[in-house]
Amino acid sequence: MGFIIGGSRxxxxxxxxxxxxxxxxxxxxxxxxxxxxxxxxxxxxxVSILGDREWLSLADSLFTYINxxxxxxxxxxxxxxxxxxxxxxxxxxxxDKIQLSKHNQTNxxxxxxxxxxxxxxxxxLANPPDYLDxxxxxxxxxxxxxxxxxxxxxxxxxxxxxxxxxxNPLWLTPTLNRSxxxxxxxxxxxxxxxxxxxxxxxxxxxxxxxxxxxLSLLPEQVESLxxxxxxxxxxxEVNNPVEIFFDLYTLHPDVLQYFASAGWVPSGGGIxxxxxxxxxxxxxxxxxxxxxxxxxxxVRITPEGYWLAAEDVFHTNAxxxxxxxxxxxxxxxxxxxxxxxxxxxxxxxxxxxxxLKSPGSSEFMRGRDVALV
Numbered sequence: 286m287g288f289i290i291g292g293s294r295x296x297x298x299x300x301x302x303x304x305x306x307x308x309x310x311x312x313x314x315x316x317x318x319x320x321x322x323x324x325x326x327x328x329x330x331x332v333s334i335l336g337d338r339e340w341l342s343l344a345d346s347l348f349t350y351i352n353x354x355x356x357x358x359x360x361x362x363x364x365x366x367x368x369x370x371x372x373x374x375x376x377x378x379x380x381d382k383i384q385l386s387k388h389n390q391t392n393x394x395x396x397x398x399x400x401x402x403x404x405x406x407x408x409x410l411a412n413p414p415d416y417l418d419x420x421x422x423x424x425x426x427x428x429x430x431x432x433x434x435x436x437x438x439x440x441x442x443x444x445x446x447x448x449x450x451x452x453n454p455l456w457l458t459p460t461l462n463r464s465x466x467x468x469x470x471x472x473x474x475x476x477x478x479x480x481x482x483x484x485x486x487x488x489x490x491x492x493x494x495x496x497x498x499x500l501s502l503l504p505e506q507v508e509s510l511x512x513x514x515x516x517x518x519x520x521x522e523v524n525n526p527v528e529i530f531f532d533l534y535t536l537h538p539d540v541l542q543y544f545a546s547a548g549w550v551p552s553g554g555g556i557x558x559x560x561x562x563x564x565x566x567x568x569x570x571x572x573x574x575x576x577x578x579x580x581x582x583x584v585r586i587t588p589e590g591y592w593l594a595a596e597d598v599f600h601t602n603a604x605x606x607x608x609x610x611x612x613x614x615x616x617x618x619x620x621x622x623x624x625x626x627x628x629x630x631x632x633x634x635x636x637x638x639x640x641l642k643s644p645g646s647s648e649f650m651r652g653r654d655v656a657l658v
Contacts, residue, residue, distance in 0.1 A: 293394070293418050293456040293484070293486035293530060294307060294355050294392075294394070294532075295355065295392055295394055295454055295456070296456075296528065297392065299572075299574060299578055304351070304353075304582075305581070305582060305583075305584065306353055306354045306355065306582045306583065307353060307354065307355045307357070307583045307584075307595070308353045308357070308583075308584055308585075308586065309356075309358075309396075309585045310344075310357070310359065311359050311360060311361070311585065311588050312369055312372060312373075313334070313360075313361060313363065313365055313366075313588055314334060314361060314588040315362070316361035316365065316398075317362055317400055318362070318398055318436065320398075320422070320431055320432050333589070334588040334589055335588065335590050335612070335613075337371075337372050337375070339613070339617060340372055341375060341376065342617040343612050343617040344379055345617075346619035346620070348379065348380050348383040348391060350619055350620045351620065351623065352384065353391055354391065354392060355393075355394060356376075356393050357395070357396055357418075358376075358394070358414075360396065360398075362397065362398055362400075363395060363396070363397055364401045364402070364404075364405055365401070367405070370405045370409070371408070373395065373412075373414070374411070374412040376393065377393055377412045377413075377414065378412055380393060392415045392416065393414050393415050394414055394415060394416045394417070394418060395414040395416075396418040396458070397417070397418065397419060397420070398419070398420050398432075398440070399419040399420070399421070399443045399444060401443070402443040402444075402446055402447055403443050406450065409451070410450060413451065413452070415453055415454075416453055416454040416455070416456065417447060417453065417454070417456070418456045419440075419447065419455070419458065420457075420458050420459070421440070421444075421457045421458070421459055421476070422462075423464070423465030423468055423472055424468050424472060425437040425438075427464055431462075431464065444480055448482065455482070455483075456485065456486050456530075457482050457486070458485075458487075458488065459472060459487055459488070460487075460488045460490050461487055461488065461502065461510070462489075462500040462501070463500050463501060463502055463503060466506045466507075466510060467506065467509070469487075469510055469514045470517055470518070473518075473521060473523075473529070474521055474523075477521075477523050477524055478524065481525070483523075483524075483525055483526065483527050484527075484528045485528070485529050486530040486532065487529070487530070487531055488532065489502065489537050489540050490502060491536055502540075507539075507540060507543050508543060511543050511544060512547055515569070518563055518565075518567050519564055519565055520565070521567065523567060525566070528567075528568050528570065529567060529568070529569040529570070530570050531544075531570070531571045532572045533571065533574065534574040534578070535574065535575065535596065541575065544571065544573075550571055550573045551573075553575070554576055555575060555576060556573070556574050556578075557572075558573070559571045559572075559573070576636075577635040577636050578595055578596075579595040579597065579635050580595075580627060580632045582595075583595035586612060587604055587608075590612040590613050591604050591605065591608035592608055592609055592610040592611065592612060592622050592626060593608050594607070594609070594631060594632070594635055596635055597631075609625060609631050609632075610622055610626065610629075
């Protein structure tokens with residue numbers, strides 16, 4: 286899985302404005318893969334999950350009264366069956382009915398492992414999401430290592446379908462871990478040259494409960510990525526312009542610190558964006574969030590209806606404890622749920638610990654756009 290709820294978010298940036306901006310809906314509790322690095326790789330819950338009417342009631346309230354910038358359908362796997370696919374289509378049609386102006390419409394995205402895209406192609410093309418994230422974890426052999434033997438061969442026709450028929454933005458969202466980070470450049474080259482993929486949103490593996498495991502990144506691997514591979518991007522030969530997207534946030538402060546120490550981003554607080562343009566047509570965007578965003582800007586709704594802070598999505602065994610509310614208790618009223626979250630002690634706990642030190646130089650501003658030639 287890629288980033289903190291919502292995958293690539295279609296490259297959009299969280300802004301420091303006082304409203305909910307990103308909502309992710311985990312609409313089911315099952316998956317067709319068992320990925321070694323997936324934070325959702327837990328047993329199915331015995332708590333009753335939301336039905337389609339309940340999801341639609343919540344979506345109606347979100348679109349009418351909150352109007353988040355992004356609403357993302359996430360896993361375990363949102364394209365698992367025809368019922369889930371129909372729900373996604375119904376939510377898109379509901380959005381179009383409520384939000385008539387395209388200018389301020391909520392961007393609806395889909396984060397999928399891509400294994401069933403061709404199976405549900407008719408529905409996806411009839412009411413397409415605004416963007417599609419496909420979680421691919423490295424070169425074919427690396428993908429199979431994490432997702433099971435033969436996983437890439439089953440993905441391949443679906444990936445070709447997506448690049449040919451899905452006209453809205455298509456992103457690959459690899460999670461960099463110990464087994465694939467050394468193939469960072471090769472990954473971009475392979476998927477661009479073989480599938481004409483032009484958008485890559487990279488995340489970093491977060492060990493479950495902070496326990497270092499076999500997939501945990503080694504410091505020397507992160508240093509090599511930041512101090513060598515990122516500079517090597519300008520040497521790649523790419524088909525058409527390519528966009529590389531990093532979303533750095535509080536759940537991996539070590540990676541944040543590496544980027545800051547290398548000078549790619551500042552070490553200050555806040556929410557910032559930095560753009561680097563290479564002479565070969567590659568653009569690299571780095572979004573940095575060094576303050577908690579959960580509950581105020583970014584929430585996850587679980588299959589059971591728990592309203593969670595974004596930072597809590599990786600603690601799957603503690604959802605009931607960490608949730609500030611259940612959507613059923615507030616009759617699916619998004620405004621009341623949002624306001625309740627802002628009053629809970631969980632928000633205070635998320636905000637009481639700074640992540641990085643103050644900037645050491647005044648040269649860093651709230652954004653930077655640099656041409657590298």
